[in-house]
Amino acid sequence: MALLETRGLTASYGDFQALFGVDIMVGAGETIAIIGANGAGKTTLMRSISGVLTNAPASILYRDEPIGALPAPDILARGIAMVPEGRKLFPSLSVEENLLIGSYGRKVDGPWTLDSIFALFPILKERRNNPATALSGGQQQMVAIGRGLMSNPAVLLCDEISLGLAPVVVRDIYAAFPRIRETGASIVIVEQDIAQALKVADRVYCMMEGRVTLSGRAADLSRDDIHKAYFGTDHHELA
Amino acid sequence: MNWLDTILQGVLLGGLYALFAAGLSLVFGIMRLVNLAHGDLIVLAAFLILVLVTTLGLNPFIAAAIAMPLMFAIGWGLQYFLLNRTLGKDILPPLLVTFGLSIVIQNGLLEGFSADSRRVFAGSLESASVNLGPVTAGIMPLMTLFSAVAVIVCLNQLIYRTSVGRAFRATSDDPVTAGLMGIRPQRIFAMATGLAMVVVTIAALYLGTRANFDPTSGPARLIYAFEAVIIGGLGSLWGTLAGGIILGVAQTVGAAINPEWQILAGHLAFLAVLLFKPRGLFPRAVD
Amino acid sequence: MTMAIPSFTVETRTRASALSAVAVVALLLLAFAAPFIVSRGVIQDLFFILTMLVLAQNWNLLAGYAGLISVGQQVFVGFGAYTMFGCVILFGIDPVAAILIAGLFSVALAIPTAFFTFRLYGPYFAIGTWVVAEVVRLLLAQWKALGGGTGTSLPRDATRDMMGVGMMRDLFGMKASEAGDALTYWLALILVVATIGFIYGLLRSKQGLGLAAVRDNEQAARAVGVDARRMKTLVYLATAFMTGIAGALIYVQKARISPDAAFSVTDWTAYVIFIVVIGGIGTIEGPILGVIIFFLLQNLLADYGSWYLLMLGLLGIAIMLFAPRGLWGLFSDRTGIQLFPVRRVLKGGPLNLTHRGGPHG
DSSP, rough: OEEEEEEEEEEEEEEEEEEEEEEEEEETTTTEEEEOTTTHHHHHHHHHHHTTOOOGGEEEEEEEEOTTTTTTHHHHHHTTEETTTOOOOOOBBBBHHHHTTTTTTOOOSSSSSSHHHHHSHHHHHHTTTTTTSSSHHHHHHHHHHHHTTTTSSEEEEEEEEETTTHHHHHHHHHHHHHHHTTTTTTTEEEEEEHHHHHHHHEEEEETTTTTTEEEEEEOOOHHHHHHHHHOSSSGGOOO | OHHHHHHHHHHHHHEEEHHHHHHHHHHHHHHHHOOTTHHHHHHHHHHHHHHHHHHOOOHHHHHHHHHHHHHHHHHHIIIIIIIIGGOOOOHHHHHHHHHHHHHHHHHHHHHHHHHBBBBOGGGGGGTTTTEEETTTEHHHHHHHHHHHHHHHHHHHHHHHHHHHHHHHHHHHOOOOOOOOOOOHHHHHHHHHHHHHHHHHHHHHHEEEEEEOOGGGGGGHHHHHHHHHHHHHHOOOHHHHHHHHHHHHHHHHHHHHOOHHHHHHHHHHHHHHHHHOOOOOOOOOOOO | OOOOOOOOOEEOHHHHHHHHHHHHHHHHHHHHHHHSSSSSHEEEEEHHHHHHHHHHHHIIIIIISOOOOOOOOHHHHHHHHHHHHHHHHHHHHOOOHHHHHHHHHHHHHHHHHHHHTTOOOOOHHEEEEEEEHHHHHHHTTTTTGGGTTTTTOOOHHHHOOOOOHHHHHHHHOHHHHHHHHHHHHHHHHHHHHHHHHHHOOOOOOOHHHHHHHHHHOHHHHHHHOHHHHHHHHHHHHHHHHHHHHHHHHHHHHOOOOOOHHOOHHHHIIIIHHHHHHHHHHTSHHHHHHHHHHHHHHHHGGGTTTHHHHHHHHHHHHHHHHHOHHHHHHHHHHOOOSSSSSSOEEEEEEOOOOOOOOOOOO
């Protein structure tokens, strides 16, 4: 049974349609990667699931409950937390306060507490009282992930966490993922870094221009399949 | 002219202006909204206290304590059902709607209470005073200043040390991401305005017992509150206190030279600060 | 494959506007003839409507086009009026000439006002303009020669011997006071035509396009080379001029002034804002509709004192929330009619869209 799934999900920004009937499925404890070029609709998909965008109620189901039309606070309360694209830390809050606010809307007992997050990302403990935006990009990403974990979510959505970061920093961040997996949470990562995505995910969806063009187990997909699904086969003609 | 006494009276007056301004400053800090009806809401609270005192025979302080949750509810409702609809990129709707609200409140009070000047009587406290060496300070003005300081201390504690305060600051930074944390911005804004109304009630208590007021007294209070905020600098509650005190002192010094110049002196001090330090004396927030 | 270069033209004229231009001319001719057709009472009502329209058009230009929301325009009404009184009482200048001088002095006042208030933004700018108005009011209330706090009146012979009145008495056989009302009415009519003509001309010009850009997105406008600050300042000075003249004219007709009346926030700002909001902000037609509605409401509810203002306030709030472009905006959106069209329309060029490339386009 799928923990989270979308059925024929559509989304538009005014006149511009960004998603054309997207079907994805996330099982309990799975790590899913969503890859695709810029503008493929990956972030729109994340924003739809997390409640920032409003969609048709039954187009997003969580534990069989239609949540498509619910606002973000309700989605968080049910156990889906988002690490937003661009980190979006709160500049007026310190590192510790940014972490604490992650559990404002959902306080449940679970493996993730301030202490366990400091254990996951020790550098944050050193900098706990600094303003969050004074940290380096990689450290800010750690804060953003920690903030998402503080609500002990069943599903953690990670939108482009490698964006703008040096490869060695990205590696360090993804090194924390096995610990997150251990606690039983499902993770959905949106990535432009295909190699990293394939390394960490169980299953992969590829999107292009608002549609899913490929899906399958990470191990089963060939580079060629992915290339075609990522870039499309028709775009090589010149006018 | 006793300079020391003039300045002391100015400082104490500044406490009252800081109380007027604190609510305005809080709401602006959290949602970038300036409520042009702020002064009229102070007057509304004063009338509320007056009604409680005259119909229930209560002591003004008790009346104010009862009025506070009532005003909180009024502020919460006002924000949630009316003012939240005006928030957005366009600055016109909140300005015009709160301006309309100001007119509605003033004229509603005029219809309800007539244009007569009113006063809330605090009994013997009104004339009680304490000797501070070469000067004498009235008990009520002293309490006003202490209340202003206490309010600011409490607000700062709330904002910087509590979970709700974190939510206030986060919502002020980024309402959309705050939603992802489970914060409901609409409710946070309503709570902020409700809280501002509680401060407004305290200000109304000291306004009503200190001086005469009538339904049209609102706009002048708004202007003093605004001047205190601008002089002190946006984003800092202690700055607002400083601004209030500077305004109060400017007014009392002006009045000591010529009673007709009191208010004008305050305006001129405001313009002077605007000229030399447009961001105020102790600015903190980045707009 | 060659492509024919399409020819585009930019037009602002619409069919409705061409028709209305004819109607407007006819209306104006009728309006000028009014003092010979209708009673003095009606002329005084029309005077009120016309002067409020001038104030409303100016506030609309400031707020709806330059994005400067002022609740302190009463400073120019009052200052213009006091300048006129000063010219007449202290220097014996003819009131009609004094009106023009009032306009110039208002511009002079606007310069330091802009200097101070432009340091503030948004709602703080608004309150700042109010403070400036209060300062000027308090200062003028100290001027004993013009009546101090209680005010003063225009000497009777000043208005009786105004420029043009003598001529009217000889030509049309009017009594002095009748001629005075007719003269101020005609001046108001000329002022309305000049104001609307100026605003319409401005909005159709290149500067007007820049202004609209600044209102919509100041940073983007700056990025394409519009000098936002200069535009706003010029608009502020221009509206100060016209508002000052209107204020002086209003008080020539009233012939009695006091600081509280001349600088009244209710009369010169609250009413004006409601007229613009209810009629429709950001259009020239809006204030015209607004002032008519306002006049009708005021006549209907004149006896109800503060209920009238209370209802006006509620109406303003309701319109701002549910019909932010005002009643004219509602009408114009439904029907697409524009009487004073300022929107640029692209005409000409190929009608069919080019074929979009790609498998999904």
